[in-house]
Amino acid sequence: xxxxxxxxxxxxxxxxxxxxxxxxxxxxxxxxxxxxxxxxxxxxxxxxxxxxxxxxxxxxxxxxxxxxxxxxxxxxxxxxxxxxxxxxxxxxxxxxxxxxxxxxxxxxxxxxxxxxxxxxxxxxxxxxxxxxxxxxxxxxxxxxxxxxxxxxxx
Numbered sequence: 001x002x003x004x005x006x007x008x009x010x011x012x013x014x015x016x017x018x019x020x021x022x023x024x025x026x027x028x029x030x031x032x033x034x035x036x037x038x039x040x041x042x043x044x045x046x047x048x049x050x051x052x053x054x055x056x057x058x059x060x061x062x063x064x065x066x067x068x069x070x071x072x073x074x075x076x077x078x079x080x081x082x083x084x085x086x087x088x089x090x091x092x093x094x095x096x097x098x099x100x101x102x103x104x105x106x107x108x109x110x111x112x113x114x115x116x117x118x119x120x121x122x123x124x125x126x127x128x129x130x131x132x133x134x135x136x137x138x139x140x141x142x143x144x145x146x147x148x149x150x151x152x153x154x
Contacts, residue, residue: 025098028066031059031079033106038063042081042106049074070094077102085109089117 027046031039040061047054050073059065072095079087084106094100 023072023096024069025072025094025096025100026066026068026070027075027077027092027094027100027102028064029102029104031063031065031104031106033084034108039081039084039106042079042084042104044104045078046070047076047078049076072096077104079104079106081106083108087117 031042031044033039038059038061040059040063042059042063042065043056044059044065045054045056046067048071051071053071055067057065057067073093075092075094077087077089077092085108087104087106089102089104092100092102
């Protein structure tokens with residue numbers, strides 16, 4: 001009996017973490033210059049278009065950066081470092097369980113100059129073969145029975 005209660009307690013503690021962990025995506029990539037050399041110490045800012053929430057990080061000595069646990073939505077990425085033009089990329093869509101890899105190519109120039117990437121390429125999920133799907137309010141009705149029946153009939 002005690003063993004069953006212990007299993008139930010462990011399940012109750014672990015299950016919410018597993019369910020909640022499935023609702024985020026992440027973005028990572030490498031920062032390189034025009035010659036292909038890695039660039040460390042680049043300040044990278046990621047802004048959520050819908051909520052205006054902003055997160056910043058710096059690329060490490062190997063030019064790698066990462067933004068883990070991102071809410072699904074549209075994002076804008078900005079990278080800047082002294083001696084390089086500012087890099088901007090908009091239209092980045094983060095979906096549930098999507099691990100997007102966005103590599104940045106910094107061009108030599110002054111900070112007052114900027115490069116904006118507006119063409120949107122498909123985001124490559126190179127970490128695994130999992131495909132996430134976004135949730136739509138029209139697909140997930142309220143929990144009330146009457147709302148569910150109205151939704152089902154349409």
